[in-house]
Amino acid sequence: MIGIDWGTSSFRAFRLDADGTVTDRRVAARGILAVEDGRFEEELLRQVGDWLADGERQVLMSGMIGSRQGWQEAPYLPCPAGPAEIAAALGTVGCEGADLRLVPGLTCTDAAGTPEVMRGEETQIVGVLEEMAPRALVCLPGSHSKWARIEGGRIVGFATYFTGEAFAALSAHTILARLMRSAPPDPAAFDRGVARAGEPGHLLHHLFGVRTLGLFGRLAETAAASYLSGLLIGHEVRAALPGDGTAVHVIGSDELSALYARALTACGVVPVVHAEDAAARGLVRLGREAEWR
């Protein structure tokens, strides 16, 4: 089968053999925002047409490709949901020469009734379910970081944090930008930011401190971006950790995972870190659960 993790900004395809081993892969900066006029079928053929010509027929896609802005909407499935529920809710997309299915996103509501959504992360989580205890917490860092609670091998609920986008907007479009000079990541400054997040005061107060520390010569321009990153991730991690010793798993890019692992460790929790291509394993698992073959 072919598994595709097709997100907002990137396209990642995996050719999988009967054992679920990745035999080939294609990665392109062809996320759904880069595909014009809804020409997703054309794009699919451009990326993996040779695999299809080679005899592959089953294609399972996860991510924003199943959103309103994607190829076809796969309605959100409510939590709790595990591999069985997700596999039973796959959407079907008409596509000549392929049996194309869509993984639905998940939804839940927080304690106060505000809705939550994820699309793509559920597949990554499914990909590492077998490596975690029946009860665990999964952190998927990103523009919109997700923290999912796993119980009995199912996703029972999750919360999203706007951390990545907040960092991008605050570091580029506020007065803080003037205090920053682009430089390699500064781990010590990141750690200071994480520690600051644990001090009294709200995030909105701590943000102004980025400015005053710069003004008073206590934070170098080359360190300010790492400090801000640590401050925001530190706030997120402290807010998301339940504090009950639940094991935490991190799934993400090497760079982001390393930052989150660092922040979590500073907060007393050493996480298990998984590679981003948990998506490939999740697609295999869902394909199997769907009894597609």
Added chain:
Amino acid sequence: MIGIDWGTSSFRAFRLDADGTVTDRRVAARGILAVEDGRFEEELLRQVGDWLADGERQVLMSGMIGSRQGWQEAPYLPCPAGPAEIAAALGTVGCEGADLRLVPGLTCTDAAGTPEVMRGEETQIVGVLEEMAPRALVCLPGSHSKWARIEGGRIVGFATYFTGEAFAALSAHTILARLMRSAPPDPAAFDRGVARAGEPGHLLHHLFGVRTLGLFGRLAETAAASYLSGLLIGHEVRAALPGDGTAVHVIGSDELSALYARALTACGVVPVVHAEDAAARGLVRLGREAEWR
């Protein structure tokens, strides 16, 4: 005398008689960022040269004009500081035909040792000191909102919140911008945002809710900006209120003061609201304390 509140983006001058009554005023969008090549003396003469020609000599200036980016730096004065300490620390600026003084900004450190600064707000606070109890809290909303603690008629400490800038950056430069359509303020949506700030979950989580409420049709595009404003101001107010019944005074523009009064009232504290030209009264008071005449 002439009192001038000269900030980053605006210039406001008051002509004051011996009683401290404002007899004339000039307001211009000539903040320090609009004045090129440090030509502050030229700008001063352009704005109030006729008052000086008319015989005024004493000019007292507060705000960012006394910063490193302004006319001349007036070093920050450490808290606690009241009118007497501030008046004793006025800076002197050489200027032909005028006796020009600068009000110093204030500094303090928060519980964790991170520095805080204000410049201009101290003069506004001094302007309303006589109208408040010896122990009070003063909120000065803005891009960088200040919350100052007053004890024994002096400013003993303060904290800054990055609320206004965060709102501007988040509402214009994140995915939330796509869910917003410009519209008149929506008080009900603002109130919802304030209430949301009191629910469980961190600000970074609540921010994502702005998106999901929009996605699920529970927040209109025309209401989203007001909701976000209420969410941020609600977080600030809840974090800044000591919860011990201390009286709260608000000094700011009519529009911002109304929003903060609304948020404070929702949190159970009905504030005393003062007009922004508290600065004029503060300049009069500091001029008197300096025994300038």
